[in-house]
Amino acid sequence: MSWREELAVVVDALNPDKVFILTDSGVAPLFRHDEETTIMVAAGEGSKSFGTLEKVLGELVWRGATRRSLLVNIGGGMVSDLGGLAAGLFMRGIRHVNIPTTLLAMADAAIGGKTAIDFCGLKNQVGLFKMPERVITDSSWLSTLPWPLVRDGLAEVVKTAMLDGRECYEACLELPDRPDAASLGPLALRAAAFKQEIVDRDPREQGLRRILNLGHTAGHAFESLAARRGVTLSHGEAVAHGIAVALALSRKLLNASPALLDVYAARILLRFYNPLPTAVRDADALMEIMAHDKKNPAYGKISFILLRDVGEPETMVADAAEIKQALADVILIRDKR
């Protein structure tokens, strides 16, 4: 079923009085839409702001949205983050549906109800948990994506596959060098279904859901340091290297097979992602950022999701020496290339 057909079915079931679409200036040209009911924001992370949130809420007021209205977010993670938050706040909550158009949003951002805007230079600092009524995944959107956007989402697909099990992960390892919509579609759908299962079992991230942070402890540190030093680093590159750090730690702390990291490095990291910029290879600065991560159990205790094997995640606290060694291992992999 195309997203339009599925949306028609969902709207029929939810029976809203009015349907509004939120999208961004990059996605809007990709589909037919009605100006009357479409709220448009500028493409880019910059729209995850209080200013844009107010604009979206103001448009809902202005266009006569009520408690029984439905907001349909069509776009990447920015659109579902912003639109989910607006839906959560308008009249203390109206229903919303997400239609992800990027691989990253399909595999991750559109699912699970984490909504947010950035604030005071901090990513996702202001937001709430607001579950979409439905996430409509149509892999035909993937053919609209340029390679850098595919690569960004691929890191999340691979992450999910490593948590999911051997079969999914093997499919990722077998991807062609420039995967297209046809090869990515089934993986995106499977990643979405796996994340949805985890989220249904732990909607508020009290426990199980934390496994989805695989690769994100070091990944977020790479991203923060890059931002602080004015260096470009995509989310995909950050997470792909973060997964490698987790696998190096898994070898050390969980006796995971060395092949786990070696195969990942050869088939995913080195094949799809650029090396980390020099400015980001600063173990002390990375340690400092990880120590501040809001997900740690207490200040300075840095917790990681590790893998005993594919499909066997575990939460572990690592010490500074272990983390520095893992960072060095990952940088070495790249430099040996």
Place this chain on the structure above:
Amino acid sequence: MSWREELAVVVDALNPDKVFILTDSGVAPLFRHDEETTIMVAAGEGSKSFGTLEKVLGELVWRGATRRSLLVNIGGGMVSDLGGLAAGLFMRGIRHVNIPTTLLAMADAAIGGKTAIDFCGLKNQVGLFKMPERVITDSSWLSTLPWPLVRDGLAEVVKTAMLDGRECYEACLELPDRPDAASLGPLALRAAAFKQEIVDRDPREQGLRRILNLGHTAGHAFESLAARRGVTLSHGEAVAHGIAVALALSRKLLNASPALLDVYAARILLRFYNPLPTAVRDADALMEIMAHDKKNPAYGKISFILLRDVGEPETMVADAAEIKQALADVILIRDKR
């Protein structure tokens, strides 16, 4: 137990890493507080705005609040509405405690997790449901209140008592002409406990909780019309007259005893509240506003909480002729005085 003692017990149980206080410029002079951990906003409904919300969230970032921090809202309904929303949004939700300092906040606003700011000239248009960890009610704050603020809260106390049962309502009827903290304290505590019970049974206002809207269908219409026409009308006056409208409709639609309205008018409405300003006595304009109320089951169907008797609320849809007659009855009561 004083609020300070109770707060110490609550903080001990919640074990936050840091405690921040939110208060306003009117309440701050009434208690000792530490500038380092106190966030202050201007007193008045004007602070229920996006600008002030951003300020509060910015102060939390600036002062180093984390996911494990606690926000304590000390003030009237504005402070708990704004602070509850900020707590709900900061890092997707930190814990908060409300310490209401007005009769209105004790009996109503601080309880039940409805948080909001005003937006585009619409009251409580943007907000969310975010339950406080605890509401600490200390009636010694009541001695700090000027009579107009007491009167504002009294309408909510009377409303709650009418839903609660004969005993509480009788206590309201027996209040002295200028009730002080000593006579209001027990009623405030009982109203708070009653509302908490209702909210615990229906946290998201799916059904039962709607009975708390007694007097508010017409009450909100009076308030909106007054605002639109630039006339001063307090929340207490609006709700007190709204209750009278509900009682007039109850007589007509539920065969409630005429004494219900007569006793209420003599002992509460005429004794404590000023007549409605002429500008607000416009049945057609009031009907139009009520037809737009977001709480109606569908556009134009105006639903009311009515009373078969004290303690026996029922939801009923009334038609235009019945509502106009009830409005006329209430205005007549006042004019006969």
